């Protein structure tokens with residue numbers, strides 16, 4: 122299972138107001154590896170995540186998940202790909218207020234059409250697996266920034282996605298917890314074998330990643346992203 126973008130062009134607006142973020146971008150992300158996307162503000166990190174996550178349709182090109190192009194699918198088919206194959210984790214966790222940690226996972230499963238009752242013990246296990254066995258019934262406002270992100274990670278991985286897309290996971294996290302959270306992300310990626318792509322400004326996340334891709338080197342003329350990988 123890999124994620125492959127080939128000849129991806131993303132342009133916004135028209136004529137004088139046209140912004141070309143990518144023009145014929147080719148980049149591949151491997152399973153079981155966490156890639157950190159780094160680069161200055163406006164270099165296209167979030168745009169790449171949006172295209173990879175079937176949230177934004179590229180102007181041209183293919184986005185292949187396990188060899189299957191979803192860029193050209195109908196909106197309904199793309200929604201199915203998002204539900205069944207992709208996990209998302211955002212800057213502030215985007216947890217639902219009023220729900221306990223366990224319920225955050227059950228709600229996600231429910232939205233995906235799963236039967237929540239059968240999953241309660243699995244949700245507890247998933248939270249225990251990210252170090253939150255003692256916070257199962259806490260609501261978001263009763264958790265620290267780092268704990269909220271751990272819930273968000275457990276939720277994103279709960280339905281075993283092939284692809285995990287993460288935007289600035291440590292932005293709202295205490296410095297002392299940022300490194301641990303980044304390590305946890307990398308460790309879970311290796312264990313679960315998913316493709317993980319993380320947009321970040323945080324050196325702690327780049328440090329924990331298996332590969333670092335500098336957006337500044339992904340030129341709009343479509344340079345290979347392999348150059349800055351490690």
Ligand SMILES: Nc1ncnc2c1ncn2[C@@H]1O[C@H](COP(=O)(O)OP(=O)(O)OP(=O)(O)O)[C@@H](O)[C@H]1O
Pocket residue numbers: 133134140142160161162163164165166167168169320
């Ligand atoms: N909907 C849009 N309409 C027009 N331009 C857009 C749109 N979305 C993004 N852009 C432009 O695309 C470029 C890349 O933006 P993007 O948000 O992907 O950068 P980024 O690297 O994630 O930045 P940051 O680190 O600040 O989050 C920017 O020049 C931005 O202005």
